[in-house]
Amino acid sequence: MSRHYDVEAVRKEFPAAERIVYLDSGFQAPLARPVMAAIETFLREGLETAGPKSVWLDRVEQTRAKVARFLGVSADEIAFTKNTSESMNIAANALPLRAGDSVLMIHGDHPNNTYAFLNLKKKGVRIDFLPMTDVVNAEAFLPYIDDTTRAISLSHVTFHAGHRFDIESIGALCADKKLYFVVDVMQAIGVVPIDVKAIQATFVGCGSHKGLLVPQGLGLLYWNQTLKELEPAYLAAASLAEIPDDLIARPDRLASSPTARRFELGNFNLPAIHALGASLDMIEQIGVKNIQNHCFDLGDHLLAQLDDLGVSLIGPRQRQHRSPHIYVVGLPATEWLSYFEENGVRVSPERDGIRISFGMFNTIDDVDRLVHLIRGRLSKKSFKAA
Structure with a gap:
């Protein structure tokens, strides 16, 4: 009961x-029955009709809108990725960090968030770590912030002992200090209510195979669309503001999409996105x-x-x-x-x-x-x- x-x-x-x-x-x-049914629908359509691609892509946008409603943001602020690791790497490399800048993180937090930022050390970015304690909030971070600090990144919920950090107070601190704020919600999403606007995050990333009930291979990334200076580290036709109709690359038309699609490379994990649409319906019903x-x-x-x-x-x-x-x-x-x-x-x-x-x-x-x-x-x- x-x-x-x-x-x-x-x-x-x-x-x-x-x-x-x-x-x-x-x-x-x-796997839940409604999630499996959505995947089976996709497979059956591929088997019987060789794939109604326009229908499938319409469903991608329907699911994008569901994700946005679920997180309290605009659909234009949601990108689909492969997993949490890719989302964190996209975020880390989009931040305009230079040699001498520093990022604050939590010692012992998930390694695939940490490695995304540790990889920036080769650019001269310094990564400083706070100790892991039962209570991590704005007050814990404040003594570590100095003139070089440009960003904070951490998990909402830790995977190894279930700490739930006070990300709203940390987000408010970042807003006050004009720091970028990157949050990994992999272990929270689908179980812990998340109001992204209340978090005041720059990026929020996750995968979908835990609380969102989807098989591995699909990730999500929220981008605060007001921060136009955050550009992807890579480029594809799908991430452009104007995709050439003839698909001939033009060096003078390289502007990124004004939406979070700037962080996408196209060719979505369609069965997983179908599954996510079904799982979000199920979660929201409960x-x-x-x-x-x-x-x-x-x-x-x-x-x-x-x-x-x-x-x-x-x-x-x-x-x-x-x-x-x-x-x-x-x-x-x-x-x-x-x-x-x-x-x-x-x-x-x-x-x-x-x-x-x-x-x-x-x-x-x-x-x-x-x-x-x-x-x-x-x-x-x-x-x-x-």
Whole structure:
């Protein structure tokens, strides 16, 4: 049962959740029936009609509009990419950073955000790191800002322990200090409500195979369209303001699109974009706030059970600082991962233990099954929590 929506009805849309206890949506969400149906429609059309490309491209724009509504922005501010890593690299290379400039990041944040900026060191850009703490907000960044600081980049929710950073206060700080602000929302989107305008971000990027329920291979990038100075590091016909009708390249017509399409290279991942359209319909029907609150309830139940067992939580406990859906428990992965797998429970190994990550389809029974397995093994003297 859930206080927020009919979770049993939602669960029926995820066949994998009926076969195993799936607590690994922070790695990859299981496929939902509506998402699969959208992909099958695309494949069937390709099989039977060799592909109605104009129809498919119309659906791309319909999905772009859905993404924009979902994030509270204009469709002209949304670009499709391959994944979070590409989105972060596009953002890092679009910022007008020069030798001597510095970027602030969080030590231990996701590597594929960090590497995108570390790669700018060859241009003479300095990357400075704040320590990872349970609370990261504007106050944490303020002492690190100096005359060389040009940008801040970080995740909304961390993948390894479920920290939820105060990105609105950091965005306000960036606006006040006239800094660029780049946010990776991969572990938040689809579970945590995101109001991009409230964040005041320059770029927001993510993939779609976790909270957005789409198979791997599709990413999203929001670009604050008022920042016209941010140009792509590469160029293709699809990214131009004027695409030549005869498709002959002209050196005197190189202006980038005035929209976020300036960051696209064309030839979209069409089946994944079809899938995203279906998943957004599904998520919006349930409501992201309802999904968030349901996951928070599951987390509260999990924490109470872990406390009873004497098993530690890695990362923040308070709701205002933790993600709704990601919890890392102090059980050594080398000793526990195969045990869970053998008993039909899917979780992930993490830096400091076992990561449990909820999806919209999980129930209290899933948590209780996990806890039952932990309790049973801890009762044997040879196994102890970390």
